[in-house]
Amino acid sequence: MALRESDRGQAPRKGLKEKVLTLDTMNPCVRRVEYAVRGPILLRALELEQELRQGVKKPFTEIIHVNTGDAQAMGQKPITFLRQVLALCVHPALLSSPDFPEDAKRRAERILQVCGGHSIGAYSISSGIQMIREDVALYIERRDGGIPADPNNIFLSTGASDAIVTVLKLLVSGHGCTRTGVLIPIPQYPLYSAALAELDAVQVDYYLDEEHAWALDVSELRRALRQARDHCHPRALCVINPGNPTGQVQTRECIEAIIRFAFEEGLFLMADEVYQDNVYAEGSQFHSFKKVLMEMGPPFAAQQELASFHSVSKGYMGECGFRGGYVEVVNMDPEVQRQMQKLLTVQLCPPVPGQALVDMVVSPPAPSDPSFAQFHAERQEVLGQLAAKARLTEQIINSTPGLRCNPVQGAMYSFPRIELPPRAVQHAQELGLAPDMFFCLCLLEETGICVVPGSGFGQREGTYHFRMTILPPIEKLRLMLEKLSHFHAKFTSEYS
Amino acid sequence: MALRESDRGQAPRKGLKEKVLTLDTMNPCVRRVEYAVRGPILLRALELEQELRQGVKKPFTEIIHVNTGDAQAMGQKPITFLRQVLALCVHPALLSSPDFPEDAKRRAERILQVCGGHSIGAYSISSGIQMIREDVALYIERRDGGIPADPNNIFLSTGASDAIVTVLKLLVSGHGCTRTGVLIPIPQYPLYSAALAELDAVQVDYYLDEEHAWALDVSELRRALRQARDHCHPRALCVINPGNPTGQVQTRECIEAIIRFAFEEGLFLMADEVYQDNVYAEGSQFHSFKKVLMEMGPPFAAQQELASFHSVSKGYMGECGFRGGYVEVVNMDPEVQRQMQKLLTVQLCPPVPGQALVDMVVSPPAPSDPSFAQFHAERQEVLGQLAAKARLTEQIINSTPGLRCNPVQGAMYSFPRIELPPRAVQHAQELGLAPDMFFCLCLLEETGICVVPGSGFGQREGTYHFRMTILPPIEKLRLMLEKLSHFHAKFTSEYS
DSSP states (O other): OHHHHHHTTOOOHHHHSOOSSOTTTSOHHHHHOOOGGGSHHHHHHHHHHHHHHTTOOOSSSSOEEOSSOOTGGGTOOOOHHHHHHHHHHHOGGGGGOTTSOHHHHHHHHHHHHTSGGGOTTSOOOTTOOHHHHHHHHHHHHHHTTTOOOOGGGEEEESHHHHHHHHHHHHHOOOOGGGSEEEEEEESOOTHHHHHHHHTTOEEEEEEOBGGGTTBOOHHHHHHHHHHHTTTSEEEEEEEESSOTTTOOOOOHHHHHHHHHHHHHHTOEEEEEOTTTTOBOSTTOOOOOHHHHHHHTOTTHHHHOOEEEEEESSSTTTOOGGGOOEEEEEESOOHHHHHHHHHHHHTTOOOOHHHHHHHHHHHSOOOTTSTTHHHHHHHHHHHHHHHHHHHHHHHHHHHTSTTEEOOOOOBTTEEOOEEOOOHHHHHHHHHTTOOHHHHHHHHHHHHHOEEOEEGGGTOOOTTOOBEEEESOSOHHHHHHHHHHHHHHHHHHHHHTO | OHHHHHHTTOOOHHHHSOOSSOTTTSOHHHHHOOOGGGSHHHHHHHHHHHHHHTTOOOSSSSOEEOSSOOTGGGTOOOOHHHHHHHHHHHOGGGGGOTTSOHHHHHHHHHHHHTSGGGOTTSOOOTTOOHHHHHHHHHHHHHHTTTOOOOGGGEEEESHHHHHHHHHHHHHOOOOGGGSEEEEEEESOOTHHHHHHHHTTOEEEEEEOBGGGTTBOOHHHHHHHHHHHTTTSEEEEEEEESSOTTTOOOOOHHHHHHHHHHHHHHTOEEEEEOTTTTOBOSTTOOOOOHHHHHHHTOTTHHHHOOEEEEEESSSTTTOOGGGOOEEEEEESOOHHHHHHHHHHHHTTOOOOHHHHHHHHHHHSOOOTTSTTHHHHHHHHHHHHHHHHHHHHHHHHHHHTSTTEEOOOOOBTTEEOOEEOOOHHHHHHHHHTTOOHHHHHHHHHHHHHOEEOEEGGGTOOOTTOOBEEEESOSOHHHHHHHHHHHHHHHHHHHHHTO
16 A cells, blocks of 8 residues: 555655654664763763853863773873875875984875875775885794784774774674673773674673782682583684783783683684783783794694784874774684685775874884884883873772772773662662763763773673773873762761 | 495594585575676686786787776875875884885884774784874864864775775665665666675665756655565665766755764664865865764764774875775764774784875875875865866767766766667677677777676666776876777767
């Protein structure tokens, strides 16, 4: 009937009212997606900033954004060499300017040489510029004490997130009890839960051990896996090291145990190593999964499938806005790798300026280069400040009654546990809010401090946390932490 | 049993041989994805380039890449103003340099003002920088004769492809006969078929009319829709105008008819308008779907759901490598729009340099600005050359026996029809190749000309085509077209 009507060119009634696309008719997987780092708290913070601009009186004069790992937004200065080279790539007329060091010019010319039409405005091949992937391979070999890396196993990406989703896409299959399950840490970085929801895969939680500096215990992996096998087909294990939001750095022994477990259980390993340059704690050291895997020798080294992710958004450079990153795949089935290559072609290529930044990050100035001294000083300044801020954060949080955090061994976050009075918990539940969401909203309204509730990352039932970055300038961070501890005391007495 | 083994830390046999991820166990939707523009022909072209570099003798000295719309790779010069502003944003120390015009500096300062920490290296909000979305809205209002545009309906993206996939994601739902169907033109730009395969939606083909300059006929839409309703739930209609790969520009009447059809049939409209600046033919003019929809008045203007896509990769700027673009949504359900906003947060933000380019493209220098004269001259030079190359291509193709093409009214492609001798068709089939794939491979091997077979875009059964860009410098294009017609003559006699 509807067809006949439309044949006569009349509008069937449905055309007149209903939308084609509504909450009821849209993709249900997309509806299930949640991403707390940019959720209700951030939206409210943006509203408050708007009100402040309009001159509305608040108990604070500015919003302190410690909700997201956005270093330059918090005042961290870009590394001069990176920006010089990029400016030369963007506007090659500057190559004749005396204001740029020779090595920056050589580097820019080297990059432009391998761009289509010698322009950074041309597409690259979909896996990223060949020369840059070769430079990434050399970086990985240096990092891993000479263990070889193959440029053909490296794919440049639009930030690490893009590469992580690409690998997850390859892994997803099945329906009902055969649906792909993916083990992720709790607390986790919510990209993982969001991507798994969108891809209709099963999120399998394993809990990090808060009592032992957020260590990863293989017996907990085994528990999670055994339970998951009742209702899905677990096929991959995600590990974030250094940890986000937890800031722990895994020991070599722990990584070996994880690899052995993945091998025994037939799990594809995904190692999120975007914070590999962010290690601060005495005695902590970054060990790449690739290196540990290769050093374990056969049968592991030759067979265990691994994808390792890196990014230009973190580390000492913090170039989030350029969306540069890469993934190295190890022991991936060649046919599957061809499928991955094919899948990447559809989106044409990662942003070429981000690819150029990847190149500079994996092959920074050498001691003999004119730019080395300044580059080295700027890099050490950033990393030194981050180390000091990691210590300061731990110190002030742990001297505050009702707040407790583990040492920030690496990355750029603390994930403190908060004691909330029963009346506050009850009040939050009456408002239909997670108790830590309620705490974070009150904190924001009263102090302008914007943090993310632990419920957005996952936490053990009945425990409450929030994630904060350690990125503000150290004096500002100190004031913020003091404000935070005063607020917690006030909040606690208010609800006791 | 497997569990007990792993409890004892032994490796179940499967761990020793099989990969977790194989062609059989990977995501079957990803396996179905095809993207001809970067398919086997391009891979072979890259091999040939490698061989040429190694000094291997070939009947040609270089590969002529007319397979992809990558203007700067074919020698088109970037627009100076765009690169000046971008260089200033990347390396603000240049703001004190005398070598940059004042308006470029003002523009860079205006952009940096609204970046986190005044740095282009900070994340933006996920829908893109507010000020830039406001500038996009003003551009759309000017383009559409004053019809209002709302910045809150505009989402910046990583090239247009990213935004197209995002909107398709929202639309996908159902299983079996209730699966979402999406109408796409044949021939199409293969992003659509690739995305629909990956999202497990149903591709519903409607054929453009080659005999009438690739016009879109609503009775053909109706035929496609009626047939599709037997096996899926058609919910969206994609239109590419100006056309890729077909180069046609739709008339206002045609667009009105499409809108009326979508409205009657309850279809969400997706208008791929990335070539809106690329219109060359006498009497052809770009009409945006938004403008036509709004001018049609009620009930259409107030109800028909529409998403319109644009990009900085095409037009006169051709800044493909920066991956900048946007989508404007019209009459979208506010709840769904919030869901779209949420979905975008997971990938954090589009590349900020690409966002900056979008800003310059939507608000170029005004006649009173110091940069105007040069900007205007450069822009007209590019568009004038493209118009000349469009005419030249049509002329030479249509003077070649066995080749025939429609006028290139817009975009940057010709999609000529090729007559292939029955013996060539038979030979191709013996090789397991589509006949036009066989033709294009022979063309590549003998002349170095890299085009994409029509089978990669879709075509009527028994017809054969290829897509070529009109992007090489005009003299090079002329030589290439002559080589092509000689080759076709030779190929034809060889197989007759």
